[in-house]
Amino acid sequence: MTEDQQDKTTALYDEHVALGASMTGFGGWLMPLRYTSDLAEHRAVRDAAGLFDLSHMGEIHLTGPQAGAALDHALVGRASAIKVGRARYSMICAEDGAVLDDLITYRLGDEHFLVVANAGNAVRVARELVDRAAGFDAVVDDRSETTALAAVQGPRAEEILAGLTAAADVETVRTMRYYASAPATVAGVELLVARTGYTGEDGFELFVDADRAVELWRALLAAGEPLGLVPAGLSARDSLRLEAGMPLYGHELDETTTPFEAGMGRVVKLDKTDDAGAPLPFVGRAALEARAHSEPARVLVGLRGQGRRPARAGYDVVRRGLNGEVGAVVGRVTSGAPSPTLGYPVAMAYVTPEVSAEGTELAVDVRGRAEPFVVVPLPFYRRS
């Protein structure tokens, strides 16, 4: 447990302490790692619902007549093509194609976008967006410090949220599509509801003014607990997203990685054009175009453990020796854990292309021992 004096606390910090959470430093914030048990919190999200404090995430607003055009230039996707009320997963890359962060961009109005960045990257993303929006008629406003974010995730999330939503907004919540958002009043608090998440379950993320976060949090807990909702920490969030095959910046994505290696080439819109059909240059385009047409040196794969011992981030992926010993290194694990839902170890790893085919039998060097793993498609878990 690292409790760095420098770590910031969210508006919900006192709630976490009162709930008995173990706190941990993450991305410059002191966040709940777990409240009771990682496994119980993970299972609650799969079976009923979990409540997460995600206030460490960065919320950067872009407004103005050219807000969409500025994002088209700044990000690898085409933000200006997002319809009002919808959202899209994207990335911000450096000129050399390296991933600086993965993001969700919500279009809140014709001239209003919300970019949600990872906690550890939020300051840099905001700075890059300011730089990249220069010359566009758009204003970049980093509201990370004054915005809290609570997520209700799990099969009962809709029921829990709808029960707290003002009558006029209930239908909006009930019929909201995945990767959509709308303003709503929940537990008497005006906020932005988005049907997004990072768990592989249905669920909602609620962007709220930090000074209303506590009353919202308490209302969600009180309304959700009879339906099986529990507060859930970063540990459960990590195992949930891993089962769902979702990348975590700093693990599957970093500044040595392009979107293509990460299997995310689809988010790069090399052919994006403006409304008149003219090609749209964007930061990183030249480097990414070159990478798009060459085979990457390494590929992100899913690994399923055939034994019981989990692989961990940083462990070598190796060939299986003839006598079960550790063979030649062919890759590296980026995330790994015992899967609470599936009951066997799962991992994501970068491996060389020749060993990336589904069914390839490999091993992970678990502290000197070759633990057998086999390449499987991602995600490991898909909700039914």
Add this chain to the structure above:
Amino acid sequence: MADFPAALHYSAEHEWVDDASPATIGVTSVAADALGDVVYLELPEVGATIEAGAVVGEIESTKSVSELYSPVSGTVVEVNQSAVDDPAVVNSDPFGAGWLFKVEVSSRGELMTAEEYAAQAG
């Protein structure tokens, strides 16, 4: 502050050992709580000669791997196979059914009383 059984002796690495012969060894509730949910145990083999303070196994939780140290020197005479099969018992009952292994003790390392351990770990 957690309650630590007064009849046990404690190591700085959060293992406990009793006075019986052979002696039973486990990890404390402090270790179990810090680890999170235990999902895999690697224990020493029966018959192995172990030394106090040396690494004799591993405890894996959902989030991390920790080394298991022996608080005593001697010969391993039994391991808790039901804990190996279902390691959750280490979290639910670390001082009881979640015991790890038994040792015919030749000598003990530097150990603390429950009170001393509570002062350090509490």
